[in-house]
Amino acid sequence: MKIRAHPFGNLVPPVATAVALMVAGSALAPLIDAAGKKMVASYAVFQIVWIRYAVHAFTTGTLTAVGRQGVEALKPTKVQLLRGAAQFGSTLFFMAALRTLSLTSALVIVFLAPLIVVIVRSALGLAGADRRSVLIAALGALGVLFAYAPQLTSFQPIGGLCAIVAAILLALYFLVTGHVAATSGSIVNSFHTAWPGAVLGAPFALISFANPTAPDWLILIGMGLTSALSHFLVSAAMRTPFSSSIAPAAYVEVPAGAFYAALLFGHYPTPSEIIGGVMVVVAGMCIALHLGRGKSPGP
Template identity: 30%
Template sequence: MTPTNQRAGILLMIGAALIFSAQDALSRHLAETYNVFMVVMIRYWFFAAFVTWVAYRQAGGFRAAVRTGYPALQIFRGVLLVAEICVMVVAFTRLGLIEAHAIFAAYPLIVAALSGPVLGEAVGWRRWAAIGVGFVGVLVILDPGVTVFSPNALIPVVASFMFALYGLLTRYVARKDSAAVSYFWTGISGGVVMTSIGLWFWEPMTPADWGFMAMLCISGATAHYLLIRAYAVAEASSIQPFAYFQLPAASFLGIFIFGETLRTNVLIGAGIVVAAGLFTLWRARVRSSRAARQGAGLSGPSTDP
């Protein structure tokens, strides 16, 4: 496969999205019986071992993976991600896979909204309009007047903000650090923090649930590997929209495994959120292409970011 193999990148991204949805179902099952901190801790032990293995296989080996221009920021990224995972797993147990994922799908809109103050990027009126429409979709999902002020309904909102900030910080540290460096620090710092917390909440697990835990760990490593390969063989802007496959896949598992129901307002709201998110991704790609052409001297200045 070559760095421009878009078809392979799309297939790898879809595969990662489907496996991530299965991982979320496993997380919900385990977190309904055991403490969330313990479940995420064990998951991160495997994840930390996996990123260490990946680091040794990268060019330059372990030393290259550790070398970062933003040590404090990389640690903060890792802590932020593992905290977001804990919050999202709680959302799965309180709201179910369908509603939690439907609300969480708004995170690309939050990335677009925060890209100005965090990264100094210009956001044009078209993307601001899409952001506004997307958050209307979130309100439709939350069903104003019924659950909009419910703490449970706000849990995935908090998780989406956390994940959006994590994504923006990942783009920020990419100015000096490679993807391999960021990936290594994400796994190691998250693993250390979760171990310091999760050990206090240790509970004995049944043999059957240890089997589910093993599946959770393996699925996480597999999905992340597919994600790495996807970004290695295709441009991120061309394959990122296919990450939305996680939403219908998680909904399918929620309905047929956990007996969840797909309410009409959730279906309509999720459709609005996804459509707005796809539009912002498309506008970001248009802007990136326009900037590349300007850099090559192929077009005039742009007045519409």
């Protein structure tokens, strides 16, 4: 497979461009979640998520159709349907979790997803999940327990369960993404991430639809546009030859989420949440670095 040259030529080192794309895309993701948390107080979860993915799919589908790849690139496959459905389901459960959990708490739980992937691959005897990776994944799971053990008496079980289901579905999305990430352009991949949610969520969203106010329409449409941009940036980063080495940069989403939570909702993480979150981030980064050894090109 031929990898496209990065868009800034010789002005910026290719690996720096890849890292910047990954960081930018990952930092945008919790901004969408923060907007969603604001919206769940007024609208049904299905409506919020459906509008997000409908705008996302329309934007990227239009760009694909009028671009070089044309309408033919919009033709779906079963793998892309499974991938998009998993992403849609993960977002639904994550938004449901945000009804009762803080943004930081929900993100820490959901970011168990990459660790779940390692455990599943190990259980199935697949490549890329040796004993060291499984032990590191266990450290990440302990981080979540450490973060919330002091809060068990007040912890919202429904919100926590929704976040765990979101993490499991996100792990499925990651597993399937490994088969399709490098086979299409970044905008095409972004479209195929969104259209299943736009289609599957439509009937449920219309049943519970409440007409948003003008400011809320701007927020909801902005969520969809930001979703399209975030997925495009991450997909572009993962299509470079440095995808294995830059994967840890995705964990910028956790501190970015904590920043948005503090800025927009006045929620500051507790010491146990900080330590547990650090354990999850470190575990994920260690796994990505460990599995990425020998897979990225040399200087």
